[in-house]
Amino acid sequence: MSFTILAEAKKIAKITLTGEIDSLSAREFQKEIEKMAAESPDELVLFVENLTFISSAGLRVLIFAKQKMGSGLAIYIVKPQESVIETLEKTGLQHSVNIVDQYL
């Protein structure tokens, strides 16, 4: 599978996404988010340096995360590739997330 999740559920939830998120892998991504939502994290940090593509279903998981974890949740997208940034921009999601080069 071209997609892996490394999760450490505490107040800051971290997930590393690699490869492509399409509707199949988005389901696993969503399951992880659901698990983490139970812990009510304040921040969701997605390490995406090796993510090459995020599909419509993948974008929906981000919106789902906000809905599930509350609108106060800060989402960080760390080191996205240009194509992923473009997808977020064209679909208007860049306003709902923080795109950063590094998460401290």
Add this chain to the structure above:
Amino acid sequence: MTDNRIDYYPTHEHEGIKFRRGHTLPFGATMVANGVNFSIYSSASTSCTLVLFERGEAEPFAEIPFPDEFRIGNVYSMIVFELNYERLEYGYRMDGPYNPAAGLRFNKSLILSDPYAKVIGGRDTWLAKPNWDNVYQYRSRLAFEDFDWEHDHPLETPIEDLVIYEMHVRGFTKHESSGVKNPGTFSAIRSKVAYLKELGINCVELLPIYEFDEWENSRESPTTGEVLVNYWGYSTVNFFAPKAGYAATGKFGMQVDEVKTLIKELHKNGIEVMLDVVFNHTAEGDHRGPTISFRGIDNKTYYMLTPEGYYFNFSGTGNTLNCNNPVVRNMVLDCLRYWASEYHIDGFRFDLAAILGRAQDGRPLSNPPLLESLAFDPILAKCKLIAEAWDAGGLYQVGSFPAYGRWAEWNGKYRDSVRKFLKSDPGEVGGMIQRVMGSPDLYSLRGPTASINFITCHDGFSLYDMFAYNDKHNEANGENNNDGANDNNSWNCGWEGETSDPAINFLRHKQVKNALAILLVSQGVPMVLMGDEVGRTQKGNNNTYCQDNDLNWFDWTQKETNADLYNFARCMINFRRVHPVLRSPTHFQYWDYVGSGYPDISFHGTKAWNCDRSSSSRSFAFLLCGDHAKQGIVKDDMIYVAMNMYWGGLHFELPALPPEKKWYLFANTDMPSPVDIYENGQESLLANQSDFLVGSRSVVILVGK
């Protein structure tokens, strides 16, 4: 949540694919628990097969015939389990008789698109060369319908307050001067929202964005060698799917999200979105055209047929959608409801709408059920409905379109009157008086909001070309200049085409300003064609439907090179927006019903209170009393507009103001920029309060405050 519904589980299996009986409604492919519900109507077929593809694959991975027990009435439905929503492409094979004389054209060797598909694949990137050997060119796909709209909602701006901007999605940003990422796409328009706002536009009307095939009838231009394509897109492949090739994300199948994101952004900035919708015909053409969907699924339901089984052609393009067949009527209704509710569309402009009022045999109906249904539909209740009230079959209904208190019309008579007046034709003053009042001669019972006023639109000359060309120059279209309209009422100001003569160029710019000024002070709803505010030229081509190039693209450098026009347009549009007296929802009544001492509107000439309407007259003026704004509900300034299309200057005696008010100059098209127009609120006090010399072929606007 309990998970014990029976329909969550398959009952049947075919080639390893699991499925069960589906739900007949809604039509189309809908995501349901664990699967996808497919439902399709066909009245005369004998059987139907669902064809499933992995995205982009040449051959389907499964073909599932609908078992007989899955058909209720004329509807086939099934739920298929475990499908990958984003990778799936589907279609249908319909079996049945091939008997054109009886209106039946079934051919089960073809794979057909779903008329209710929400996304169509196959033309994902604009002008990417298709594989012509593909067995299934226009592939039905699924769309997610759970977009995050936040608090967005259609704006419901009163129609009389709109300034509509007729725009082509690709043409707006495709020119290299646009300086945007992904030029020519929905996403790129978002980078230009600030421009629209500054210009004062509060509604964009998008030329067709339903999926069409830009390759349809593509050929080479005889003059330039460029490929000529279906650029305007008035040829629908599918009514529910947005044009993938207009989306930067079309290659990923994410056009639905991209369009919705654009609409959300425009709404945030107070700009409504209207769609130009083409329900009069489809891309399948006549009997020689391709079979894409409707023809193969239910030919005699979807199309108006002659008694011999050929296609009626009231659209001028080969076929005519059978809009008043009850099934097709419902499809149109479903479609518009879908766009209004799922895409938050604020209104629709119906191409060749007179066809929507024809019976199944082509007769015009006095009480067309489709038009009535749309007018009274609960979901469309706040949408603007605008008819192009004529068709190519000769039905001309400007002023008489069945309106049910809801429909507005593209006022073709407004366009014709203003054009003739601008080129100094005699006998136009009487007509112009009607036009600036919102055409009460046409819409006495419907009010000025029934009148969509325009001087130019995509179809015909651009505004600049109206004053640069006497004749059309359509050679680049490769039809020996036979295409396009001949009755343009244009005038080249003394030289055909581009010139370096400063006097002619000054006059052309003046005429553009005259046109914009008249349009924006007329009662009714103004519509501006994209680029007219910067003097966009089509080099004399008045039918640029096939030109994907500079003839159609907005050249952003013109905002600087024609800065005088842009500045004039911006100030005029914003003048209309700040003066409610220009935007009455009801017709003026010629009398003083608020006790201001002035009638709501009055007409004048070189003598105040004395308008020369004789056929030799080419000038008149009108005065709006601000105390009557919005029927006296709000207070506005006095506004006086003098229009002199005579070729000599004329002294206009000004109507006297109440003693506490003075006349200020807002616009005088006879003056060079920047003293041709003033910013709103910064008008210039007139030294002479009783007389104004209006130059030859000029419009003067004064504010009394």
